[in-house]
Amino acid sequence: MQPTPQVGYKERAMQAEIIAVGSELLTPYRQDTNSLFLTDRLNRLGIEVIRKTIVGDDRKQIAGAFAEALRRAELVISIGGLGPTEDDQTREAAAEVLGRRLRRDEAVLREIQERFRRYGRKMAPVNERQAMVPEGAEPLPNPNGTAPGLWIETDGRLVVLLPGPPRELMPMFLEHVEPRLRERAGDVLLLTRELRVAGMAESDVEQRIAPIYTRYEGVQTTLLASPGEIQIHLRAWTRDPEHANKTLDELTDRLAVALGTHLFTTRGESLEEVVARLLNTHGATLALAESITGGLIAQRLTSIPGSSSYLVGGIVCYSNEVKTAWVGVPAELIRQKGAVSAEVALALAQQIRERSGATLGLGITGIAGPGGGTAEKPVGTVFVALADGRRTIERNAHFPGDRERIRWQAAQLALDLIRHYFQFPTGQP
Amino acid sequence: MQPTPQVGYKERAMQAEIIAVGSELLTPYRQDTNSLFLTDRLNRLGIEVIRKTIVGDDRKQIAGAFAEALRRAELVISIGGLGPTEDDQTREAAAEVLGRRLRRDEAVLREIQERFRRYGRKMAPVNERQAMVPEGAEPLPNPNGTAPGLWIETDGRLVVLLPGPPRELMPMFLEHVEPRLRERAGDVLLLTRELRVAGMAESDVEQRIAPIYTRYEGVQTTLLASPGEIQIHLRAWTRDPEHANKTLDELTDRLAVALGTHLFTTRGESLEEVVARLLNTHGATLALAESITGGLIAQRLTSIPGSSSYLVGGIVCYSNEVKTAWVGVPAELIRQKGAVSAEVALALAQQIRERSGATLGLGITGIAGPGGGTAEKPVGTVFVALADGRRTIERNAHFPGDRERIRWQAAQLALDLIRHYFQFPTGQP
Structure with a gap:
């Protein structure tokens, strides 16, 4: 049983393929990320991306990718390979596949020369290659680089060549490609x-x-x-x-x-954004005493503009001495219960709250590994506590994964504890 | 002029293509990352990746990608689409392209049934699909999931089907695929x-x-x-x-x-690793007073195992009150020079060092934005100082970008200042 009629929900205005060009995108170090931006923008126009292809700086490979994509999709967008060097072969490959000659576009050449002049640099002869335009193609201005984009219509299909650097690609797409695509895509949202x-x-x-x-x-x-x-x-x-x-x-x-x-x-906010909003809404302030997370919670909360309105401050108290001297956890308590314990998390929360004058104090302690685990308290053990002067709430967990993963999950646990404090004040934490 | 003979440095044992299957990989939210792992491992065997293709869960699209890849590469590796549901079509697409029938492999079926029994769950009938194996293909065991991988030899080419989840793909590749490829790849390193x-x-x-x-x-x-x-x-x-x-x-x-x-x-270390090594080598300890970076420097340094040996502690001193009360910066100095100033960075460094008893104290202050900038001190302005009790060194910078980018660059500047302190003790900072 369908709860509501579904008809019309899978409408698409057009199908597209993206070809990312660059030998560096075929190494273990680099990944095409431009296609995520393009997919987002295309999807908003009702255009579906049905394939992404990543090829190296090889004219035959690029031409092959164009030829295949044009057999499947109405819109083919390439990224990269428009630079001035011999490595850059996208223009040539596209012209070859579309059966068009490259001609020098004098207006484009003047723009490139003008750009060099503006920056007081001499234009190298290789840059003339960037003024080569396939017949019938329309150059797309590039205010942030020398390589113009290209818009080519062919047998009812569209081919768009964009430069690789995001700061060139993004404005070019938004200013010169998106408006034209919107006209064609119609009213699919x-x-x-x-x-x-x-x-x-x-x-x-x-x-x-x-x-x-x-x-x-x-x-x-x-x-x-x-x-x-x-x-x-x-x-x-x-x-x-x-x-x-x-x-x-x-x-x-x-x-x-x-x-x-x-x-x-339900609005795609980060957990720190939600916590920041709750603190602001309730006019509450927060102070942190972080052991295992080593500043990660403070860093995440301060990544949000305006965080000074609710974050009083934080102490990274890795050593027992700092837990005692800076935060005020009794040395005797650490000796008795161990630095990684519910009692020490609680003392951190209460003491940092008192010392800071904040509405809320949060304390967290645990074992991030790889060393330091025991049978009783293995790597991944975390204790977190929140104190408001009247009551305290605590949580503990045992997280899997490596040091980074454990610390991130510990920070999530802590932030989520603050959220629960506000959203479910009478319920279980 | 070539400084040394280059012959033989571009040897490859084999060329490979990777096909990542999954409609979620064609959304703006998700990206294939398995191919980076595979590329790294393949490259180490002397195998070059010449193309990566990303297609949705569509049998025709997957089959097309296999057919095209097999025309170009000796090795074709697919990722994903081996699950039990109708969405998962990689097995069927590969069998179709290779002209092989799918037959139920009783040994694979028993393993899947056994896995469900072990976890006390009932096997759904759909899981039988995962026991379907193209004729002549060899199943690759999957200790971390129900989907076996498949190794298929065809006309001198190799087709390898791997499951999508990294925790299934990675061990399967390392244990069952890499050793076989190494045998074929020979002695290219x-x-x-x-x-x-x-x-x-x-x-x-x-x-x-x-x-x-x-x-x-x-x-x-x-x-x-x-x-x-x-x-x-x-x-x-x-x-x-x-x-x-x-x-x-x-x-x-x-x-x-x-x-x-x-x-x-020259060994691919992170800046925090280098700084940690220098602190350890020199038997030095560090205390941090972070304003603009809000805990980011502490978080990066404590991301390294064993950081308690050199990091005494840190204070996130966002507000002027905390700069004064917790770190000991004179309120009068903040009033006179402003919280974002070389003088306050210096006072933070000196005071945190004294209060902590650390060998070195580091203080950092700045404007991360988006608000808070002035004509004199625009968003992106950063002051950092390091004190050792005898001398102090300082740096300032004006970084471009958004809040996150500015804070990251500020942390880089601070860590690099510590590095310079040790590596160039008499030179300019």
Whole structure:
């Protein structure tokens, strides 16, 4: 049983392929990321990306990729290979596949020369190659570099050549490509929602929500897992935004019920953004005493503009001496219970709160590894506590993974504890 | 003029293509990252990756990608699409392209059933699909999931089907694919070096080193820029490792001379690793007073195992009150010079050192934005100081970019100042 009619939710204006050109993109060190930006912008126009191809700086390979893509897609966008050197072969490959000659475009050449003049540099003869334009192609201005883009129409298909550097590609696409594509794409819209969940495994999230979202066939649902967090992306293409918005809202509501207190946003916010908003809304301030996370919680909270309004300060108290001297945890307590214990987390929270005058104090301690674990307290053990002067709440966990992963999950646990404090003040933490 | 003979440095054992399968990889949210791992491992065997293709969960698209790849490469590796649901079509697409029938492999089926039994779960009928194996294919065991991999030999070409989840793909590749490929690949080796530079723009690095590395044609040189850091990757494939190592060492030495004091590693270390090593080597300890970076420097230094041996502690002193109360910067100084000033950075460094008893104190202050900038001190202004009780060194900078980028560059500047303190004790900071 479908809860609502699905017809029309998978409408697409056009299908596109992206070809990323560059031998460095075939090494273990570098990855094409421009295609994520392009996919996002294309999707918003109702254009679906059906394939991405990554090839090296080799004219035959590039030409082959163009030829294949043009057999499948109405729109082919290439990224990179428009530079001045012999390595850069995208222009030549596209011209070859489309059966067009390259001619020197005097206006483009003047622009390149002008650019060099402006920066007081002499134009090398190789840069003349960048003024070569396939017959019938339209150059797209590049205010941030010497390589113009190219817009080519051919047998009802579109070929767009964009430069590789993001600061050249992005403005060129937004200013010169997107408006033209919008005209052709018509009135298909992409509507999205993003839910995020803390403290659940991906498989648990999937088990809870799959019975719901699979009934909404017109909505594309993607789960994305990172340590301590699962993102749920909902997308619907439509020509009837009112109806699609209603469906997305309904699906969001049902997923929210299924996810319960684990859900921390339906608007794609980060956990630190949510915590920052809650602190601001409640006029509360926070002080941190971080052992295992070593400044990560402070760094995440201060990554948000305006964080000085709620973050009084933080102490990174790695050593027992600093826990005692700077935060005020009794040395005797550390000796008795161990630095990694619920009692020390609690003392950190209470003491940092008192010393700072903040509304809330948060203390966290644990073992990030690789060394330092014991049978009783293995690597990955974390204790976190929050104190407000009247009551305290605590959590502990045992996280898998390496040092970085453990520390990130510990920070998630701490931030999520603050969220629970505000959102479920009377419930279990 | 070539400084050394280059012959034999571009030897390859084999050419490979990677096909990543999954509709989620064609959204703006997700990216294939398995191919970076595979490329690294393949390159080490002397196998070059000549193309990467990303297709959705569509049998026709997957089959097309296989057919095209097999026309070009001796080795085709697919990632993903081996799950139990109707979405998973890689097995079927490969069988179709290779003209082989799928038959149920009873041994594989028993393993899947056994796995479900072990976890006390009932096997759904759909999981039987995962026991379907193309004729003549060899299943590759998957201890971390239900989907076996597949190894298929066909007309002198190799097709390998791997599952998508990294924790299934990686061990399967290392245990069952790599040893077989090594046998075929023969004795071609990949030798690498990685240099890293702080405090230089990519174009400046390129200008200094291009005249050198371009003369080493057999060495593949890739520059990778991130905020405040440039990585220079050198790679050479060879059957003569002794000679290639000599060449790589020679090139590394020449690049090191050209890069001067900006070079912080020739072994691919992170800046925090280098700083940690220097602190340990000199038996020095460090205390931090962070304003603009908000805990980022502490977080980076504590990301390294054993950081408690040199990091005494840190204070995140966002507000002026905390700068005064916790660190001991005179309120009068902040009033006179402003919180973002060389004087306050210096006071933070000196005071945190005294209060902590550390060998070195580091203080940093600045404006990360987006608000808070003035004509005199615009967003991106940073002051950092290091004190050792005898002398102090300072730096200031004006960084471009958004809040995150500015904070990261500020942390780089601070870490690099500590490095300079140890490596160039008498020179300019």
